[in-house]
Amino acid sequence: MTFTVKYREKTGGTGSLVLDVPNKDALWAELKKRGITALAVQEGVVKMRKTGGKSPSLMRGILAGVCVVALAALVAWFFLKDGKPAPKDADEPKAKRVKEVKPAKPKPQKPIETNKVEKPTPAPAIQTEVETKVEPETPKPKSRKAPSTAKKYPRRVIPRKPEPPQKFKYDSDDLIGGFLEIVPGTPMEGGLRFDKIGRDFEQSLTEDVALAEGQDNEYNRQLREQVREIKKEIQKVMREENKTFGQVMQEQFDQLIEMGQYKRDLEQELRQIRKSGEFTAEEYDKFIEASNKMLESRGCSPLKVPKATYYQLERYRKMREAREAEQNGTANGEQSNGGEN
Numbered sequence: 502m503t504f505t506v507k508y509r510e511k512t513g514g515t516g517s518l519v520l521d522v523p524n525k526d527a528l529w530a531e532l533k534k535r536g537i538t539a540l541a542v543q544e545g546v547v548k549m550r551k552t553g554g555k556s557p558s559l560m561r562g563i564l565a566g567v568c569v570v571a572l573a574a575l576v577a578w579f580f581l582k583d584g585k586p587a588p589k590d591a592d593e594p595k596a597k598r599v600k601e602v603k604p605a606k607p608k609p610q611k612p613i614e615t616n617k618v619e620k621p622t623p624a625p626a627i628q629t630e631v632e633t634k635v636e637p638e639t640p641k642p643k644s645r646k647a648p649s650t651a652k653k654y655p656r657r658v659i660p661r662k663p664e665p666p667q668k669f670k671y672d673s674d675d676l677i678g679g680f681l682e683i684v685p686g687t688p689m690e691g692g693l694r695f696d697k698i699g700r701d702f703e704q705s706l707t708e709d710v711a712l713a714e715g716q717d718n719e720y721n722r723q724l725r726e727q728v729r730e731i732k733k734e735i736q737k738v739m740r741e742e743n744k745t746f747g748q749v750m751q752e753q754f755d756q757l758i759e760m761g762q763y764k765r766d767l768e769q770e771l772r773q774i775r776k777s778g779e780f781t782a783e784e785y786d787k788f789i790e791a792s793n794k795m796l797e798s799r800g801c802s803p804l805k806v807p808k809a810t811y812y813q814l815e816r817y818r819k820m821r822e823a824r825e826a827e828q829n830g831t832a833n834g835e836q837s838n839g840g841e842n
Contacts (some may be wrong), residue, residue, distance in 0.1 A: 507541040519546055574814065653840050668721050669728070670711040673702035677728050677735075680753055686764040686801030689757055695747040704744040706732075760801050767792050767804065775814050778821030782811050 506518045506528075518537070524737055525542075530540055569816045669675040678697065683689075710729045735749050772781055774788065793803040 503544050503545055503547055506532065506537070508532075508537045508539050510692065552840055572734045592642070594731040659792050665718065667713050668716045668724070670713055671699050671701055673705050673706035674710055674728055674732075675713075676750065677731050678724050680757070681724065681731065683767055684802050685757060685760045685799065686796060687757070688761045688765060691753060691755075691758050695754070697747075698750070706736075756767070760799055763799065764796060764801055764804075767796070771804070775810065776815075776817055778817035778819075780814070782814055785811075785814055 502524060503521050504525075506520060508516055508518060510516050520528060520531060522531055523664070553765060667675050668678055678780070710725050710732070735746065738744060738749055739746065753787060771788070771792070776783065780788070789804055789806055796803055
């Protein structure tokens with residue numbers, strides 16, 4: 502490969518050199534060997550301009566100095582051509598002294614690297630002013646001090662009741678067992694749905710009712726026998742009435758809620774009877790007996806009467822008798838006052 506190398510001579514000028522080398526690595530090695538600092542490298546034979554020992558900037562400085570000196574000589578000859586100095590004129594401005602311009606020294610140039618690619622300088626970012634609105638801060642509420650009673654008594658932490666463990670292997674069997682453990686008449690809340698448990702019930706029919714791991718005891722074995730019988734009745738209802746397992750369980754759950762509400766209504770009616778003060782303890786016992794028979798017919802647990810109930814019954818009865826006596830005395834007094842008049 503042929504390369505034309507432009508380099509700096511010791512006199513200050515530039516020269517060119519043509520070298521035949523295998524590649525650029527060999528070219529740099531040859532230039533280093535010769536002690537030549539390359540200014541430009543081009544592939545092939547290229548005619549390069551050769552300059553003398555003085556740089557172009559130095560030549561321009563010398564030429565400008567010569568012109569200034571010639572101009573000064575011409576001005577001096579024009580004023581001194583008769584051999585006498587020209588008269589001084591007060592109005593004419595004095596000629597300014599022209600400073601000699603010294604030629605500038607040539608600055609050393611760095612070698613040009615041909616393989617180096619200059620990265621474009623990024624354009625300066627345009628800064629824009631954005632108007633920001635400062636919103637007024639909302640006043641924070643003043644914190645009140647805790648009352649003295651809160652400091653005396655520590656905070657109570659009510660432990661959550663742990664959920665009962667699953668007694669059976671399948672969720673549908675565990676649901677049936679849970680329904681069997683509920684005493685009819687127990688207050689319950691609605692909102693439960695049983696639509697997504699039908700597939701689990703179908704899988705449980707493929708094998709016998711099985712207890713969960715660690716739940717094998719006498720109580721759960723008896724409950725398993727009851728669950729086995731109830732599952733047969735549920736299958737019969739599903740075939741005869743064309744219902745799903747979720748629909749059958751939903752009906753049973755609604756009946757439990759209805760019985761709980763029926764028992765709550767009876768208890769509310771008993772409270773009203775006690776407060777009225779119109780019944781004696783014997784009459785109250787007869788009402789409790791009739792209510793328990795109705796609950797028994799529905800399969801609900803009987804009403805329990807605490808001992809304090811009879812004390813309340815007697816107190817309300819005396820309060821009613823006192824009110825009636827007061828009303829009667831007031832009425833008799835008014836009648837007597839009307840007769841006298």
